[in-house]
Amino acid sequence: MALYHNTRSRKRNGLNSPNRTVKLKCLQVNLQHSRVATSNLTQIIQQYNKDIVFVQEPYIVHNRVAGFHKGLKILTHGEGRIRAAILINNNEVDAITITQGSHEDAILTEIKYKGISLFRASIYMPINRGINIDLNTMENILQYTIGEGLLLAIDSNARSKL
Numbered sequence: 001m002a003l004y005h006n007t008r009s010r011k012r013n014g015l016n017s018p019n020r021t022v023k024l025k026c027l028q029v030n031l032q033h034s035r036v037a038t039s040n041l042t043q044i045i046q047q048y049n050k051d052i053v054f055v056q057e058p059y060i061v062h063n064r065v066a067g068f069h070k071g072l073k074i075l076t077h078g079e080g081r082i083r084a085a086i087l088i089n090n091n092e093v094d095a096i097t098i099t100q101g102s103h104e105d106a107i108l109t110e111i112k113y114k115g116i117s118l119f120r121a122s123i124y125m126p127i128n129r130g131i132n133i134d135l136n137t138m139e140n141i142l143q144y145t146i147g148e149g150l151l152l153a154i155d156s157n158a159r160s161k162l
């Protein structure tokens with residue numbers, strides 16, 4: 001997926017300027033905690049020069065995302081089993097974690113790129129958990145980013161009977 005952002009939205013911190021468009025190459029994937037899938041994703045990131053990757057169920061070693069080369073910025077939040085991450089593969093992209101919208105299953109970041117501020121979230125919704133917890137997470141993210149550019153990359157487990 002290629003992400004285009006037009007800056008005609010409300011200005012935040014004076015970063016966004018009118019009539020400017022930026023392009024970031026993005027990808028979303030659920031790795032199902034697989035080391036092989038992680039290795040394949042690493043090759044895809046390098047081969048296709050992806051800027052941002054939204055990951056659900058990353059490969060974990062000792063509660064940390066593992067298996068990626070050291071040049072990637074890996075953003076996660078929480079102390080438990082991490083099931084959502086955002087990978088940054090572009091040194092021009094500055095990203096910070098927004099703790100108000102983040103936990104083990106959700107990571108909200110503010111990304112600054114070429115003078116533009118954007119919000120991005122990677123969210124994992126477990127199949128065996130009631131949806132109200134995840135809806136509350138999304139509501140918190142929407143309230144925090146109200147009026148701003150926001151992209152939600154979600155593994156919603158739509159087949160769940162819950």
